[in-house]
Amino acid sequence: MSKHIIELVDLVKDYDGTEALKGINLYIRQNEFITFLGPSGCGKTTTLRLIGGFEKPTSGKIIFEGVDITDMPPYKRKVNTVFQKYALFPHMNVFENIAFGLRIKKTDKKVISEKVSRMLKLVNLEGFEKRSVDSLSGGQQQRVAIARALVNEPEVLLLDEPLGALDLKLRKEMQLELKRMQQQLGITFIYVTHDQEEALTMSDTIVVMQNGTIQQIGTPEDIYNEPKNAFVADFIGESNIIDGVMLRDYRVRFAGHEFDCVDKGFGINEDVDVVIRPEDIRLVPRDESPLQGTVKSVIFKGVHYEMQVDDHNGYGWIVHSTSMEPENTDVGLQISPQDIQIMKKVSAI
Amino acid sequence: MKKGWISYPYILWMIIFTIVPLLLVMYYGFTKTENGTTVLTPDNFIRVMEPTYLKVLWRSVLLALVSTVVCFIIGYPVAMILAGRDISRKSTLVLLFVIPMWMNFLLRTYAWMTLLDRKGLINTLLGALGLPQLNLLYTDFAVILGMVYNFLPFMVLPIYSVLRKIDRSLIEAAEDLGSDTVTVFRKVIFPLSLPGVVSGITMVFMPAVTTFIISKLLGGSQYMLIGNLIEDQFMRVYDWNFGSAVSIIMMLLILLSMGVMARYDKEGTGGGLF
Amino acid sequence: MKKAFGRFYLVLIFAFLYAPVLTLIVFSFNDSRSRGNWGGFTLKWYSALFRDRHVLSSLYYTLTIALLSALIATVAGTAAAIGIHNMKKILKSFVMNLTYLPVISPDIVTGISLMILFVFVRLNLGFTTLLLAHITFNIPYVILSVLPKLKQLNKHMYEAALDLGAKPLYAFFRVILPEIMPGVVTGFLLAFTLSLDDFIISFFTTGSGVSTLSITIYSMARLGINPKINALSTLMFIVVLALLLIVNKRSSANSKNGTAVMNI
Numbered sequence: 001m002s003k004h005i006i007e008l009v010d011l012v013k014d015y016d017g018t019e020a021l022k023g024i025n026l027y028i029r030q031n032e033f034i035t036f037l038g039p040s041g042c043g044k045t046t047t048l049r050l051i052g053g054f055e056k057p058t059s060g061k062i063i064f065e066g067v068d069i070t071d072m073p074p075y076k077r078k079v080n081t082v083f084q085k086y087a088l089f090p091h092m093n094v095f096e097n098i099a100f101g102l103r104i105k106k107t108d109k110k111v112i113s114e115k116v117s118r119m120l121k122l123v124n125l126e127g128f129e130k131r132s133v134d135s136l137s138g139g140q141q142q143r144v145a146i147a148r149a150l151v152n153e154p155e156v157l158l159l160d161e162p163l164g165a166l167d168l169k170l171r172k173e174m175q176l177e178l179k180r181m182q183q184q185l186g187i188t189f190i191y192v193t194h195d196q197e198e199a200l201t202m203s204d205t206i207v208v209m210q211n212g213t214i215q216q217i218g219t220p221e222d223i224y225n226e227p228k229n230a231f232v233a234d235f236i237g238e239s240n241i242i243d244g245v246m247l248r249d250y251r252v253r254f255a256g257h258e259f260d261c262v263d264k265g266f267g268i269n270e271d272v273d274v275v276i277r278p279e280d281i282r283l284v285p286r287d288e289s290p291l292q293g294t295v296k297s298v299i300f301k302g303v304h305y306e307m308q309v310d311d312h313n314g315y316g317w318i319v320h321s322t323s324m325e326p327e328n329t330d331v332g333l334q335i336s337p338q339d340i341q342i343m344k345k346v347s348a349i
Numbered sequence: 350m351k352k353g354w355i356s357y358p359y360i361l362w363m364i365i366f367t368i369v370p371l372l373l374v375m376y377y378g379f380t381k382t383e384n385g386t387t388v389l390t391p392d393n394f395i396r397v398m399e400p401t402y403l404k405v406l407w408r409s410v411l412l413a414l415v416s417t418v419v420c421f422i423i424g425y426p427v428a429m430i431l432a433g434r435d436i437s438r439k440s441t442l443v444l445l446f447v448i449p450m451w452m453n454f455l456l457r458t459y460a461w462m463t464l465l466d467r468k469g470l471i472n473t474l475l476g477a478l479g480l481p482q483l484n485l486l487y488t489d490f491a492v493i494l495g496m497v498y499n500f501l502p503f504m505v506l507p508i509y510s511v512l513r514k515i516d517r518s519l520i521e522a523a524e525d526l527g528s529d530t531v532t533v534f535r536k537v538i539f540p541l542s543l544p545g546v547v548s549g550i551t552m553v554f555m556p557a558v559t560t561f562i563i564s565k566l567l568g569g570s571q572y573m574l575i576g577n578l579i580e581d582q583f584m585r586v587y588d589w590n591f592g593s594a595v596s597i598i599m600m601l602l603i604l605l606s607m608g609v610m611a612r613y614d615k616e617g618t619g620g621g622l623f
Numbered sequence: 624m625k626k627a628f629g630r631f632y633l634v635l636i637f638a639f640l641y642a643p644v645l646t647l648i649v650f651s652f653n654d655s656r657s658r659g660n661w662g663g664f665t666l667k668w669y670s671a672l673f674r675d676r677h678v679l680s681s682l683y684y685t686l687t688i689a690l691l692s693a694l695i696a697t698v699a700g701t702a703a704a705i706g707i708h709n710m711k712k713i714l715k716s717f718v719m720n721l722t723y724l725p726v727i728s729p730d731i732v733t734g735i736s737l738m739i740l741f742v743f744v745r746l747n748l749g750f751t752t753l754l755l756a757h758i759t760f761n762i763p764y765v766i767l768s769v770l771p772k773l774k775q776l777n778k779h780m781y782e783a784a785l786d787l788g789a790k791p792l793y794a795f796f797r798v799i800l801p802e803i804m805p806g807v808v809t810g811f812l813l814a815f816t817l818s819l820d821d822f823i824i825s826f827f828t829t830g831s832g833v834s835t836l837s838i839t840i841y842s843m844a845r846l847g848i849n850p851k852i853n854a855l856s857t858l859m860f861i862v863v864l865a866l867l868l869i870v871n872k873r874s875s876a877n878s879k880n881g882t883a884v885m886n887i
């Protein structure tokens with residue numbers, strides 16, 4: 001795609017002894033929708049606050065359009081933030097909240113009111129100018145917060161779990177709307193969430209984080225289909241993760257049997273993690289596969305059935321399928337070589 | 350906002366105007382200057398142990414205790430009535446109770462001077478009824494009366510605020526289990542109100558044991574409590590070393606009583622003034 | 624029966640509380656100098672009051688000191704509260720203890736210790752020392768009024784303002800201050816009232832002819848009874864009553880968990 005708008009170089013952030021970030025390196029391209037994804041406490045907010053300028057890194061650099069902005073105060077940066085709990089100014093009405101940044105820039109009165117109206121239209125809040133922010137619902141406050149940031153025409157918008165406080169239905173709506181706004185305005189969105197589904201639907205690029213480090217960077221497809229390690233695999237959707245031994249190139253042993261696979265380049269007899277997605281397992285009559293088990297539970301999930309099949313070693317395989325086998329049926333588990341993903345064991349995780 | 354530094358001037362201010370002065374009091378308390386040389390000495394504290402001064406200490410503690418007990422006896426029922434369910438417009442009553450306290454402390458004390466005086470209202474009324482005149486002003490009685498009058502709200506309000514928070518259903522449960530009114534009071538209400546009682550006692554005892562105005566105005570200029578002793582040393586005798594020693598003893602007395610009270614209020618739930 | 628007894632007891636207590644105050648007020652209108660007899664209605668004590676140079680000068684000092692010390696304490700206390708609010712735990716508890724120290728230590732000790740300090744550094748007791756002392760005992764009350772407001776503040780509000788391009792000072796005056804204003808005003812009124820009302824600390828820290836109303840009252844009262852004091856008490860009572868009613872109304876209307884206030 002296009003040029004890098006932000007570069008993070010070896011960013012380290014230390015809070016009195018706890019290392020929140022342990023050396024982050026990342027390019028963010030112009031106009032992309034990039035999402036930091038990871039469990040709570042992994043350092044997503046910290047990264048965002050460093051980009052926003054609310055915290056100074058312990059070491060490392062932040063480059064914005066080729067300029068080192070590590071020590072630049074927030075009010076000079078060409079980024080704006082939508083805060084998790086909105087942080088609207090309660091003593092100002094909707095209009096004044098949105099006009100706040102423009103007034104600082106001493107924008108002409110007429111221009112201000114034009115721009116504010118345009119923003120209110122963008123976030124579907126036309127006619128809300130005079131309302132006090134306390135009288136708005138959570139979703140509406142959210143929209144005001146977005147309008148207040150976007151009206152300054154930032155090159156990058158930072159959003160920290162902006163939908164966290166909304167109910168499910170509203171969340172889904174807002175996800176689509178945010179995506180629409182980002183495409184319409186053609187600016188960079190840096191988005192933080194711990195919800196993998198949200199990340200997968202909205203992002204151009206996902207950065208999976210864990211313990212202050214980046215685990216993987218890629219498109220949603222990359223991340224989902226080719227997770228780099230067991231942590232990513234497990235965090236992005238459900239997976240069967242089982243201990244295995246790489247016998248040689250293209251040959252792996254797990255669950256008491258040997259299987260063909262498409263991976264190579266591991267050491268002979270190296271211990272590995274074997275990751276298999278639930279939808280990649282087919283249930284067949286028991287004699288047709290060496291790997292066999294008994295169906296222990298069946299849950300209908302709307303589109304597919306989720307079954308747990310216990311093998312002879314007692315491992316419970318999660319299987320997704322559009323057809324179901326009744327409980328206590330003995331079945332065979334069939335897995336194609338290309339669906340068997342071999343990953344190096346990551347002791348750090 | 351990580352601007353801790355904007356309070357540094359304040360911290361500096363408080364160190365200069367509260368910590369340093371207290372250290373100076375310590376310094377004066379433990380030293381003595383004779384013929385231009387200052388020496389470290391416990392003499393000032395030894396002097397406090399002389400019978401004259403011990404008697405002053407003893408009287409201060411005794412009067413403060415008596416006032417505290419009287420405040421408790423008068424005040425507890427008031428708190429109960431105010432917190433009781435048969436009282437409507439509670440907040441107005443509580444406000445009415447607090448308002449006299451908003452008159453300047455000196456003036457409230459002065460008001461009793463005019464009432465208790467030999468030619469004051471009480472004696473005039475007694476005279477009109479043909480009763481003998483009483484020597485009320487400049488007695489222990491007047492001092493205790495002044496203390497009770499000034500500090501009674503400090504007893505009532507903490508107890509009131511604790512009583513008000515007692516869950517009605519607890520009392521009803523006790524009644525339901527067959528307790529009569531007296532038992533409910535002894536076994537439920539009183540134990541639950543103890544934190545309020547503890548802070549009430551502390552809040553009456555402390556100002557009572559440190560006052561020098563009530564004793565001066567209602568006890569007469571010869572009347573001595575610790576407060577008067579300190580005032581005398583600083584404003585008349587100019588023996589700052591001895592005055593500082595007495596002040597330190599007063600602080601210790603306060604800390605001691607706070608410590609004792611804190612033991613009875615383990616949960617730290619003592620009701621505040623409101 | 625129980626109820627009737629309760630009412631009766633309450634009436635007795637209220638009589639005990641109000642009788643002295645009311646007598647004081649009523650006798651400020653008494654034409655006779657005696658405290659026992661009613662000699663007819665007069666305002667002469669009030670006019671005598673306003674002709675008494677000493678009373679007028681102490682009124683002037685009282686108001687000046689109260690206003691100045693309350694203003695300074697409000698500015699310093701608000702700044703301090705913001706700093707304290709953003710402090711790390713350990714430092715914060717140290718500073719809070721420092722803040723409570725003058726609140727809990729007996730006034731007489733505060734008074735004499737400040738006096739020792741002033742004399743020790745060769746500061747002449749008078750207006751300056753009085754002002755310094757009043758600021759010192761006022762600041763903690765401002766801090767205690769402002770802190771709860773800061774706690775209620777969305778902690779990202781200030782950052783949001785910076786994010787939108789506001790410089791720190793602009794962000795403070797446009798965003799933070801309007802939000803904590805109720806606490807600041809309460810703190811100011813409280814400081815002003817406490818300063819008006821103080822006797823003990825002023826008594827030890829003033830000198831060279833600078834006297835506040837309460838000190839004047841004390842010296843008059845020590846000489847015996849004087850109907851001018853009654854007139855003065857009545858006026859002071861009305862002023863303090865009005866001020867404290869405002870403070871209390873504010874603190875109950877503005878914050879449910881705000882510190883309700885009352886002077887001692």
Ligand SMILES: Nc1ncnc2c1ncn2[C@@H]1O[C@H](COP(=O)(O)OP(=O)(O)O)[C@@H](O)[C@H]1O
Nearest residue numbers: 015018019020039040041042043044045046047
């Ligand atoms: N202000 C702070 N002081 C101390 N530790 C902090 C602070 N902010 C975050 N942390 C710590 O840094 C780590 C990362 O936090 P954060 O970036 O907020 O995670 P996330 O947003 O991914 O949930 C956590 O362990 C958190 O406890």
Ligand SMILES: [Mg+2]
Nearest residue numbers: 041044045046
């Ligand atoms: Mg976070």
